[in-house]
Amino acid sequence: MAVNRSGLQTVSRALAVLRCFQGDAELGVTEIARAQNLPMSTTHRLLQALLESEFVEQDEQTGRYRLGVALAEYGQLSYRRHLVYLAEPHIEQLAAETGTAVSLATRHGSDAINLVFTRWREAHGHDLSEVRFPLHASAIGKALLAWSSVTREELEALPYHQGTDRTPSDADSLTAELEAARTAGYTINDEQTEWGYRIIGVPVFDPAGNARFALGIRGTTQLMIPERIPFLADLARVTATTIATTLFRDAARTH
Template structure:
């Protein structure tokens, strides 16, 4: 192998390891080796080799009872500076308190390109189910979190955005914008649950609690960030019309 080949080989290995790690940004917190290989579009043997390296580096963990893989504590530690930069480490106690109070998972979303991306989740100690876990990446225009991030007239008028997600057991998602003192969007606070549970009566009690929490955590978020990204998205869409 020549010297010029080594960086290519190393870069390819890193790219594949990243492909394995990004498999965990979906709805399933734990994945089998075959699921990892399928999602990463890699051979099973290659996936196993990469997974073992990630286990040794503690970026992944493996459940000894099921052999399923999950994100390791080291990866969470590496993410802490980003959470600090976004203000989410300081906001976490408020988000967990809200989740416990309304007994629904609370998510924070921010803008990335033209999507609303989930960057943090606080699960309740009771009443959790998989229906409460949002997609990692959602449409900025059609999702409740995306509409809250856009904060256009309808959201400004009602104070929240709502979305009915059609499945065999329909899911209702609700989101409120996280607004700075300058009234610019810092992120979106969202919850979702089976629509049979998150009905109009529960919505009337959940939304005020979400808006109070959004107001409390807004000063903890760094200025700029999501606002800059959002303004770029809107400007690009206006130019395309």
């Protein structure tokens, strides 16, 4: 059967338009067209199609666009399908025990995506930029890399321009951090994505022994002083083991 390349291009462009909203901003047609290097007319047609399917919404007063309710529906379906909600009681307990904010993340391309949060929002409110983090710059991302099968080529392709001056700047420095993490049993983000905060990352292993998820605990540098890091990491590893047992036991029952 012949492939409709025009149709594939349209789908690809529509998905690219959706990715413009990853920062949860409201955007105008001009901004989106410029970001995707598309003609205004093409961008407008794509937005109209996304609007009709409720993947985006349009503010009637400003004419600007934002993510729509259909994505929330699909997000909830994915959330339930992957049984991530089963981890919530365990991360809430860890947050209460440590006084930190806790999240559960998975890998998506060169980023780590937070799927479950506890009190992460206390500091950031509705800033959805805190959902996605570069793998090389975040504790959760480095945990996903350190305990998974990744190639040198994958490490070299990461966007090292993102981060602070404490962030690994190339594949060699990242490899050194990952090796140190495997020895310690946890990763650390010491103000590598945000000044004044430290984050510990530990793997949540699937039955094959790979880091299917990563558990992150986040606190201020005053709370997470260096002397407390090993203790907090031990608590996080215990919770990660409990989450893995819960998720993959129940996943096996549903298949």
